[in-house]
Amino acid sequence: MRFRTKTILALALVLLILPPAAAQAQSAITVSRDQAALAFPDTITFSADFESSAEITSVTLEYGTTEQTCGTVVAKAIPQFTPGKQVSAAWTWEMRQSGSQPPGAQVWWRWRVADAAGNQQVTQTRSVTWLDDDHDWQLFTGSGVNLHWYGSDQSFGQELHSAAVLAMARLASETGLTAEQPVDLYIYSNFDDMREAILYEPSWTGGMAFPEYSIVIIGISPDNIEWGKTTEAHELTHVLVGHLTFSCIGDVPTWLNEGLAVWGEGGLDSSSQERLDKAIADNTLFPLRSLSGAFSEIADKADLSYSQSYSVVKFLIDSYGKDKMTELLLALRDGETIDDALQTLYGFNIEGLEDAWREGIGAAPRQAAPNPTPTAQPTPVPTIRPISGIPGAADIPSPTPRAEVTSAPNPLGQPPLPEPQTPDFTSSRTLILILTAGCCLVILVLIAALAFIFIRKSQRKEGDL
Numbered sequence: 483m484r485f486r487t488k489t490i491l492a493l494a495l496v497l498l499i500l501p502p503a504a505a506q507a508q509s510a511i512t513v514s515r516d517q518a519a520l521a522f523p524d525t526i527t528f529s530a531d532f533e534s535s536a537e538i539t540s541v542t543l544e545y546g547t548t549e550q551t552c553g554t555v556v557a558k559a560i561p562q563f564t565p566g567k568q569v570s571a572a573w574t575w576e577m578r579q580s581g582s583q584p585p586g587a588q589v590w591w592r593w594r595v596a597d598a599a600g601n602q603q604v605t606q607t608r609s610v611t612w613l614d615d616d617h618d619w620q621l622f623t624g625s626g627v628n629l630h631w632y633g634s635d636q637s638f639g640q641e642l643h644s645a646a647v648l649a650m651a652r653l654a655s656e657t658g659l660t661a662e663q664p665v666d667l668y669i670y671s672n673f674d675d676m677r678e679a680i681l682y683e684p685s686w687t688g689g690m691a692f693p694e695y696s697i698v699i700i701g702i703s704p705d706n707i708e709w710g711k712t713t714e715a716h717e718l719t720h721v722l723v724g725h726l727t728f729s730c731i732g733d734v735p736t737w738l739n740e741g742l743a744v745w746g747e748g749g750l751d752s753s754s755q756e757r758l759d760k761a762i763a764d765n766t767l768f769p770l771r772s773l774s775g776a777f778s779e780i781a782d783k784a785d786l787s788y789s790q791s792y793s794v795v796k797f798l799i800d801s802y803g804k805d806k807m808t809e810l811l812l813a814l815r816d817g818e819t820i821d822d823a824l825q826t827l828y829g830f831n832i833e834g835l836e837d838a839w840r841e842g843i844g845a846a847p848r849q850a851a852p853n854p855t856p857t858a859q860p861t862p863v864p865t866i867r868p869i870s871g872i873p874g875a876a877d878i879p880s881p882t883p884r885a886e887v888t889s890a891p892n893p894l895g896q897p898p899l900p901e902p903q904t905p906d907f908t909s910s911r912t913l914i915l916i917l918t919a920g921c922c923l924v925i926l927v928l929i930a931a932l933a934f935i936f937i938r939k940s941q942r943k944e945g946d947l
Contacts, residue, residue: 510534511595511603518591522614523582523679528591529572536599538569545575545591547583548609550694552730582681584692585699586630586666587612613668614679626650626664633671634704642669642702642710649715650722653746657804659722661696667714668699676701691717691743693724712747719746723811731817737773738810738820740788741795749796750789757782758789765846770794770836774820797839802828 516530528543543559561573571593577583590609596602613619617632622643627650629643646667654660670676676699677687689700698717702710720743727734744750750758761767767790777787799807806827813823821831830838836848 510536510599510601511538511597513593513595513603513605516593516605516608518589518608518610520610520612520615522612522616523585523681524577526575526577526589526610526612527572528575529570530593530605532569532571532593532595532603534567534595534597534599534601536597536601537565537567538563538595538597539565540594540596541569541571542594543571543573543591544594545589547612547695548588548590550728578681583612584690584695584697585613585668585679586697587692587695617671617675623664626661628664628666629669630666631669631671638704638707639669641707642667642714645711646714646718649711649718649746653715653719653722657722657746658808659719659726661722662725663696665696665698665718665721667717668697669710670699670701672703673701689713689717691720691724693721693728696721696725716743716747719743726808727811727815729815729817732815733820734811734814735774735820736777737770737787737791737794738814740777741791741793742807744788744792745795745799750792754785754789757786758793761786761790762843762845767840767845769848770839771832774832793843794835794839797842798828798835801838801842 511532511534514531514533517528519527519529521527528545532538532541541561541563543561544556545559546555546557559573559575561571563569563571583589588609589612590607592607593605594602595605619630619632620636620639622629622631622639624643625647627643627646629639629646631639631642646665650661650665670679673688676689679699680687680690689698691698698714698721700710700713700717702713720739723734723739723742768787770790773787773791777784795807798810809827810823813827814820818826824835825831828835833848833850840846840848
């Protein structure tokens, strides 16, 4: 017993003095100054220092965002560095090249390092909030809504938070749409601040939703808080619809997405309704199928696109009920096309829907096109709220229209270019076959002649013997 006790104590002492091989391998490469520096909204620079007893030969940065995706997405970057026992590595994520992340997005990163002795190290995963530090952000949280704001007093933030919570409750009771996780609202004090936080967006943008991140951003000043409340409902509807319809195989057309968002905020304001009425009277409504893609960057056309989309969605809900609308969204989530889903649930495709809607609102009949296809538009804006209808919106200049890619008639009445002719290879193929057969025949004749000569020579030798 004494021998066993001494043996156990000796083994315990050895284990305390000598750490496991796995622990030694992990501590062979050490990391320090592991950080991410934000230059919002342009770049994130990841940097770290590494040290090892052997020369460090490989450094890889792995990074990504915590968004809703169809699978695990890990981006990798190979920073430039000078191999050695002490290494400093850095890599910059250029948002102007890859596209901007929404304010409030969580960005994570880690490093994979290896040295010449075969040691490898994966650093601890770290994260940072992609958000500017120019503003003194404050927070109101509760009931599934986190509202971030700056530049105004507590009552401003509390009023907008309460309005967002009420909008979420109303949407849940009226549509059955609920959020799968808390939603973060970032309220900028004006439109300029908001647009500076997101790259490459139209000048008429007043609010944006990012359902895959559960993030909403809006520019709201104290003098347009009522508009801000309706915009909260608009963007929250986008988030809830996005949660319900998230899929890697489905797609929700823009007219349906934006129409539901305007319906969720309570309908059209007076100026948007007047513009829609005028388009109905002048027969200048857009073909519904052309609204399946992106809306125009031109403010007036964009506003009419929203209003018309709302009118179509309202027609569907008023005529067939909200449950049918939910079934339509679920069918799109499950991969059905909009035409197939409409045909199954309502008995018509997009053109049939437009015909029924036009008849229902008293508009002129649709002008049938030979090949109805979505109209090309400049910039995809599926979850953006325009600033139409707010004080001072008319003073904001519209962007310069961009040329759209369309098929144009032949200029100057010149005769059309001849159609390219497909060459006839029939005779060529026949000639090739004849030549091939002839060559094979000649080769066979030569082989037979050589064989005959060889046999005759063999026979002569045998006769001589």
